[in-house]
Each structure stands twice: as C-alpha cells, then as structure tokens.
Amino acid sequence: MTPGKPRLQALRNAVNQVDFNRFRFWFQLVGFVLFVYGGYLAVDLGTRLPFFSCGYNQEGRAGVCFLLPLQHQLGRPWPMLFSAASIAILTGFVIFALWFIVLNKGWCGFVCPLGTIQDWITALRRRLGIRYSSYSRGQFEQLTRIKYILLLLMILIPLGVGGGIFSHDMSPPFCLICPARMILPMFTGDFSQFSIDFSSKTALAMTALGMAVTALFLVGSFVKKRFFCFLCPMSALHYLISKPALLKLKKNGDKCTRCGDCYTVCDMGIRAIADDIETKDIMTDDCTLCLKCVASCPEPGALKATFAGISIFESTETGFIKRCQKGIGLEQPKH
Template identity: 45%
Template sequence: MRIDRIRLFVQTLCFVFLIYGGLSVFSIGSAIPTMACIYAENRGGSCFLYPFQRFLSMPWASLFGSAAIPFLVYLGTFFIWALVFGKTFCGWICPLGFLQDMITKIREWVGIDGSRFAWKTRDRFQWVKYALLVLLILLPMGIGNSLMGLPRFTADLAVPFCQICPGKPIIPLFAGDTSHLIIDFSSATKLILSSLSMLIAGLFLVGGFVKRRYICAFCPMAALLSLFDRIGLVGLKKKGEACTCCGNCFRACPMEIREIAELRDKKHIVTQDCMLCMRCIEVCPENKALTATIIGLPVFSASAEGFLKRQAKTAYAAKAHDDAKVLQDSVTDPESASR
C-alpha cells in the first residue's frame, strides 16, 4: 500500500477520534501538540495551546507558586508527546491538516489547478509563525502581570491565538455547533479577534483551493514543534551521494520544501515546515537516498524497485481510466468514438 493512502487512513481515524472521542468518555488529555480544538464539545483530546495561554495569563506569583507543579507537569506532558511524535503530529494527526488535505483532494477532483509560492515569497513569510508564537506567549503574560512597566492587558486577550485560529469556527461545525460563526461586538478586542477569526477561516477554506497546506506555513504549533526537530525520535535522513537532484521530492512535498532536493551535505533534513508525511520518500527513485527513522533506526526508505512499481500501477490506472472513457463515448456517441 502507498504511504499516502496509509497516511490518509491514519488521518481519518485521528480526526474522528479527536472530534468525537469524548462521546466514549475517553480523552488523551489537553497537552497534545496538534490543533484538536478546545471548542469541540465531544473532543477526544485538546490542543496544547489553549491551557498554555491560560497558564501564562496568571500572575507570576501564582504561576511560579501554587500553579508551578501543574504547569510543569503540563509542559512535561507536552514535551513527551513532542519528543516521541514530533512533526508527525502535523502530517498524520492534526485535524486542520486533515481538512486542508481533503480540500486539496476536492480541488483536484473538480479539476482546479493549484499554485505554488515562489521560493522568495515562501522565505519572506517564514517569520510569521514565529511572530504568532511570540505573541501568544507575551499577550497572555501581560494580563496578569505588567510587562516592562506597561499597563496590564485586557482579559479578552487571555487566549489570543485560539480566538483567531481557524479551528475555532470550523472544527465545532462537525459536531453541529455553529455558535462560533459570529463576530462578537461585546468589546473592541473581541470585535477585532472574532473578525480576524472569520477572515482566517475564510482564507483556510479558500486557500486550500489555491495551494496545498496553505495555513500550515503560518502555524505557531509548527514553530513550536520545530524546536524538537533535532531531538525528536522520528527523523528524516538524506544520503547525499545517492541523490541525483531529480526534484521529485520537492514537487511532491505538500509544504514545497526545496531544501530536501537541494541539500546534499546535510543528513538530517527535517526543516521548520516539514510535517513528516514521508511523501518525499515514496516518490524518490534512488535507493536509500531518503529514509524515515525512529530512534535512529530505518523504518521506510526510498527504493528504485518501489518507485517503478508505483509508476507502473499509476500508468495502469491511467490507461484503465482512458479505456473506460473511450468505452463510455462509444456508447453515448458511436460515430464520434469511431473517428
């Protein structure tokens, strides 16, 4: 079975569990490094960022006093999840990532051509995810504490990222909850944040019909998980001498990471945008040029034999599709088919 089909199966299972798993009175906790939205009532697990921002909005006397042990346990739980699974959370588990992949499949099904960012454009916006990460840390901290002598921020900024995350209005829809599809006029801060939420949700839905994994390029969770790229148990290795620079890996990559094709002298190539979907390994025609590892042990490697088998199956499927179309044309318009 192809790796992209295995990934789709795992993504579907994870999506169903994270959205509806709470109905079975079972949850994997609220420290998982993925956008399992806190606003989905029957979720089977919750995004790390919501409680993280809540902790940071406490006065420092409380955060480093009575709440210190719960906070450290919470951070430790997240650390273990991130260490063990790393960027596979992005490629295999995240509900928002799954929805973006489904939008891409719909786009392909209806025949809409996608587009790519120019490399310079992609590099120019790399800072956005890190800026969002810094803001979701600093803004809550400014609620319970005075930062550099500034007045304390309004409590409406307690969870700033969750207020603009596209998951807030979109994920609850799968449980029939439309209450977050609103613009909140109760305060100026809520008006701005809820308006941004609607705008970003719109970009999430429309952007998927333009570019694969559009929102992932700006995700602060990806920025946070990138801190574990070097020490995570799941890795992606490259054997530079086996690479022929064919570019298959770059063209297949949902995140359009050019480094994976260009770098030949760097063995560890999990970059800040990599989501460890392993699609690059699947399309690589060179033996062991790319390898996925767990605790340093190879689990899936590129191979010329596997590549040729998949190419043959793809060609056979395309021919069968063309033959079926010819047969259909001959039934509906025999004269046209004979020509």
C-alpha cells in the first residue's frame, strides 16, 4: 500500500462521518453573506449566476441571477433579437451553463439565498413545535409541473414584449413576481420593493401579483419545506441542462433496503429516492442536491455524491450512527 492511501482513506472516512447538518448550515450562511452583502466589498461575479442573487439588491449583491438579463435580452425588438445581437444571449447562456456545471443543482441546496431563507423558516417552525404539512402524490405531481409552465412564460412573455404584443410594463415578468425581488433587498435595509406601481394597469397588476407571490412564499415555506423550489423556473432550467454537470447523486439499488430514511429527510418529498432501485443517476427535477439523503442513509455505498466521477461523500454505517447519535458504546464496524 502506498503511503498516500491510508491518508486518503482517513480523509474519506472523515468526510463521510462529518456532522452534515452543521457543515451545510455554515456553507449556506457563508453563501448567503457573500451573495447578499458581497457587493459592499466590491465582489462582482457577473450577471449569469445560476441562483437567486437578486439584481434588485443593488448595493449588496455580489452578482446577478441569470434570469434577469435573460428576460431583458429576450424582450428586445424582434429584428434586433434575430440579428447579431443574439450572440450576446448565446454567450450569456454559455457563461451561465459553465457556472451551473460545477455544482449542478447543488447551487439550490447549498448556495441560493432564497433557498437558505426557506430552510431558516423551516428551522423556526421546528423551534416553535409546529408540524409541517406533507404532499399527497397528486399534489406532488401537480407542483412539479408549475416550474416548467413558469419557465415557458418567462421566455414567451418577453418575446411578446419585444414583438409589441405585450406591454413593456410586463417585463421582466418573472422578476416582477419573484419573492427575491422584495425579500433579499430587505436584508440590506432596502424596503423600496414592497410597493405597488400605479403608473399603469399592467404595472399595477404585476406588482400586486408580486406582493401576493411573496406572501405565498412566506406562508408556504412555513407550512411546507422548500415550498417555492417546486415553483422555481430556475430549477426547471437547471434540470434541462443537468446531464453534463460534474456533481451527481448516484444510487446503488443492490445495496438499498428501501428503509425510507432518505425519503423521510428529503425536503422536497421525492419518493423515488427510496423506491427507485434501478436508476443509477437518481437526481430528479425537484431535487436540490442538498445531499441530506446521503447523510441519512445507513447502507454503505447505497447513495453517494460524485464529482467528475469521483466519490466525494457517500453513505456509511458509521457515518449514519454518528450523525443520528445511535449505537453509542457499540463497536464500530471495521472497513
């Protein structure tokens, strides 16, 4: 055995037995501070980020969500849109894809400020001792479709604005109703987005709808874990281009006992994570790659996260026992 192998194995064991909830909490907190307040330190990571670093948080943002410039570009007059200017749209999409390909939907589970806020709301509800609601199978299937409908509308409405079919007051349509527009600037002391624009009927309708969606976000997140993630068009766009991403969630069905622990901890209520023993790449369109399923699995190697094909975090019995604080005083299995 080469000298480096014991060290590598020791590192893998340490990672697989990490206090995952604490690790994820601090990762999310650092991401939140960076992307909500990084602008004050002159951090600028561009305008093609694959998560909600909201452009309306003008002073604090460390970058801008890709959906905002995409909608503005799609809203150009059609002759301009289908000219050389379309290269800017393609270039922007390529930059967005390069960002996305690194963490896949892990951007949702570990970095997105709006996702982090939902997790904080869940933690508050838990501290108050209020039980959250679960989804029926029918509700789950209906919710999963909404984000694709919103993604389609987010593309068609700006195109209609550029073609003169819709009013310019409807653009950018998703950003006008996205709760990030009001909630994230609030953390930097900017409450100006909590207002209704009476300049036109269209502006009135869009900003009022934005207020309603923000209220739905807050109430929904308190009632159901990661409620807004089911509705998120960014999540839909993620899944459509997820195949070449480097971070993957893998399952070995031969090692799965279908105990259901992974489904129990899944914030999105994805039953396939427990029931599907055939699919190797087990990430679904609603998955946020939070990896809580891997951390909660007691079967060695049944679930794992890989990066560029290399296992970086996988389920182990010792990790499960340590994280769940079970089996204290028992002899640890030898590997």
